[in-house]
Amino acid sequence: NAGVTQTPKFQVLKTGQSMTLQCAQDMNHNSMYWYRQDPGMGLRLIYYSASEGTTDKGEVPNGYNVSRLNKREFSLRLESAAPSQTSVYFCASSELGGTIQYFGAGTRLSVL
């Protein structure tokens, strides 16, 4: 039982490059989330998907897009990476309406 799996674990990009962060969960959860973690800022919600087929903006959505591919998978895309997007990205999932979220191990992204 892997829980929430994120790939890749590390990535270095040049400014302007694009990439997709992948997230998959095997807990049959309806809701999935993408956060970024920055020192002194805590975790901030980028996008979330309450259920398959729906996505909504969180607190800091600019520069990102998401796709809820199916119930298991929720990807985060950076179309044109900027140094300000250097961060650790976490994916999480929960039951629909559930208050407890389960987190992946994170992706450490550096944009040069």
Place this chain on the structure above:
Amino acid sequence: AQRVTQPEKLLSVFKGAPVELKCNYSYSGSPELFWYVQYSRQRLQLLLRHVSRESIKGFTADLNKGETSFHLKKPFAQEEDSAMYYCALFNQGGKLIFGQGTELSVKP
């Protein structure tokens, strides 16, 4: 405004000393509050939630609605408690709002 504030970025204590990580919240309504912990090189995980009123790894947290606080306490800190701790509030929109985090360092 819905907000969670953890005033200490870093808290350093010696092994065996009491520890209190502060969390204050701003929320109109009945809050549901949590503490999440991230040990070095591990994923963020739930430590405890106020509705369960339980002690996990010796930690407790009491919701004080009058002071809008949910401080995390442990009477005797251990070295393995060293980690990043996040206080979080679950809002009516179904989202978790996290505080800035407090890094706890327990020295031998």
